Amino acid sequence: MKILVALKPTYDINQLKFDSEGVPLLETCPITLGEADKCALEEALRIKESNKAIVIAVTVGESQSHIKGIRDALAMGADEGYLIKMKNAWNISSIAVAKAIASFAQLTGPYDVIFTGAGAGDTHSSIIGPMISALLDFRLIAGADQVEVSENMVKATCKMEDGTYYYESDLPVVITVTSEANEPRIPTLKAIIRSKSMPIKEVDPSVLSLSVEEFKDLKVLKHSIERKRIILEASDQKSAEESVEKIITFLKSEGVI
């Protein structure tokens, strides 16, 4: 079995700080592989351990952060690591990234499973996985919390807001994995040392016959929701009951209940 894991290093949201105007201080924010991407890699590595698979990690970009991301993937246990060389990788459109990974998969495949995070750590647009599946005409399971792969079948559990979905699919398949799926392993020292001697292979986008569509950031801002700050006070039984009525009416008018 051959598995591809597409990874994206992004700003570590947990360590992101904002200035007083709500502009994120990106310069001082560490960059790391996205949480969901790490979980996707972990799923692939678990399959490798139980089913004897080859796991290949790939990212689009050539910065130090991209190199480190692939290095980390190798330390965690990926068999091979690739960089699809692109300058300014954070400023190219999602479709360009998806095309790059899809044609990379065609070039180095055939793959049985392509994993990626359910959403990238920064944009969380959740569209790369579905795009790859469409481009390659693979089946798609999006937002998997549990994955089980047998020889030619895959079972996945996806916990959605309206319930839990169980999927079964034949291969090949694209699976996007949520950040709740597992606890990604922390590489051991021996694994890190081993990974240091493994090559990170570079792929020129011209080999993938790609045209890169660029987009520009307009403005990066903190996402914030204005709070309504409605306070109902009740001092006795009667006013408490009235308040409850008011809360219900208010929640109904907001469409919450």
Next chain:
Amino acid sequence: MTGQEKFDALIIGAGPSGLSAGYFLAKKGFSVAVLERGMEVGSKNVFGGRIYSHVFDKNFQGWRNEAPVERWIKKEKLSLLCENGSVNFEFERGKRQDSFTAFLSPFLRWMASLVESEGGIVATGVKVDSIIFDDLFAKGIRAGPDEIYADYVIIAEGGNTLLLEKHKIKKTPTLNKTSLGIKEVIKLGESTINNRLSLEDDEGVAQFILGQPLHGLLGGGFFYTMKEYITIGVVVRLSEFTDNNFNAQDLVEDLRLSTHFSKILEGGTPAEYSAHLVTESGYEGVMKKPYGNGFLIVGDAAGFLLNTGFTIRGVDMAVESGRLAAEAIARAHKEGGNSEEQLSCYKKMLDDSFIMKNLKKFSKANEFLSNKKIYESYVNLACSTVSDIFYEGAEANRVFESFKNSLKKERISLFSFLKDMWEAYRSL
């Protein structure tokens, strides 16, 4: 070599001393791995300050074009801040500048890249749990489930010497020999910094602060200019917090908001806040025997930190001690061993180097600098005297008169003042 489990040398800690040792060993053809506990090189270091360049000029060719230098120190300042004013000494350097400010993280990443370019390994996110001792010889390290072996182990774990203490190579330092450094990084923008401090593009300020914002605690403040940032912070003896019930984080706040700095820092945005332990036991705290069977100790871990009273030197000594450790290993290796005797040449090299020469020269400084009067009474004395000299009222004061009045005001006897000055003369 995949799955290599034995190295010529293992280095614990990717700070300035560890990376220096790694670089010079790798350059000599030894297989080395530098193991760092932080997720990235430099992530456990707190440093917003100055590095002296002599050690790089001597050993790292072309470094001035490669290393991530922020600014070259043009102006040295010593400021005594009081309730009603401040006394400032400023020295402006001529053309050549031989110390610079840097953020340690990018600086260490540069050093790590040197190690890797010489074929060494720098592994991050690795917590070394213990050193493997076998037959009284250091044989390697344990990290989680893994054991990795080496002929030589270099301990470069910094001022917080958990491993050395664990293996009883060094005693846990007492609170009055350890300081807490707290640092804030404030973004101000390059042109604002240049304008407010009258600096040219690459020029920087290194400032040392004593007095009021530190509430008379045993410690000092520092202020350095980076390219677009200011780092400001305090280093205070740990015992002061337990004895005086002070909140460490309030001190930097008080310094930042003092009249002296509030204007300079106006409009700045905080970018980073961090703290770190610093050993400040001076010559007395330097390890008498920073080596043993199969191991060497470098940098802060061995106590190579110098406080002259006006400046603090650490990184240059760390880098030099790493280089000397590499030399010592090369020599011992030639003799075909790693015994204590064979590694004892390290101590000899240290003694002959600027590291021990400086530390010896200032061997009495630590005791003198533990005199609490310096941090409150004498700061006030200076302010009061100078303020009297520049008295704005009707009757002008003579210098000696100003001084005598101030002594009285601060309740310092002339005898004890002269005695302390004699001590200062002897130790600084």
